[in-house]
Amino acid sequence: MSHMKTFFHKMHGLGNDFVIIDERSGSFDLTPTRIASLAGRRRGIGCDQFVTLSASSDDKAAVFVRFFNPDGSEAGACGNASRCVASLLGQERDTDSLTFETRNGLLKAEVLSRDALGGAVVTVDMGCPQTDWQAVPLAKPADTLRLPLAGEPAALSMGNPHATFFVEDLSEAERGPTLEVDPIFPDRANIGFARIDAPDRMRLRVWERGAGFTLACGSGACAAVVNAARRGLGERRMTVEVDGGEMVIAWDANDHVLMTGPAQLAFEGTVDLEAYPK
């Protein structure tokens, strides 16, 4: 029996990699179990996040974009995937300015440049950080500037929950797996470890909820810069060095967080979804 093959794009932003599947012409049976097996590095295609594109009911938006972690859980935001989607759709629509819908609302993106090898530099307006304890969310009222955890991280939501620890030594990042599931985070959290190297520069590692350490976390970089500025540790515009390269994050006067960095097409392929358990 032959099954239909489903087309996918494999893209990455600074090594944070994605499988992108287009469901605009019809949805596929993408259960959390199937997503987790497709995301597997040995038996699947392999990715840090799985991304679906479907029709948006908002006529300002080109598509509705959903982000899934490799454990099958859904995330409200993914910065690096947002740059990749903007690059892909910009090419499809022959435009550099795009708006797309996510669970965190409408995001605007601008493709700043392209090369001949599937690469682009993209700015995405990631929206406004939310710093109320209920929005992060936290399990109980707490000052989101200094959570009652050893190291007193600052917390906020960029559409997904983030806590940023400011550290001298990045080996503290080994606390990430335990902190992701600390009872203070009822939806778990992405845990960033930031070393401030200059007022406009930081080094960041993020233990991602549902994914583990990745080479880059765009929403984590946005959270880290906002949290550094809130704590008076950094400027509102910083270069963030992650394991996979660099992004520039600017928290503007209108409270929006602008993230600029690369988006790269790695390859395209087809997959028989039925071959993966659901």
Ligand SMILES: N[C@@H](CCC[C@H](N)C(=O)O)C(=O)O
């Ligand atoms: N890699 C991401 C964030 C992906 C989602 C995150 N793991 C979550 O569960 O919130 C990024 O670039 O922002």
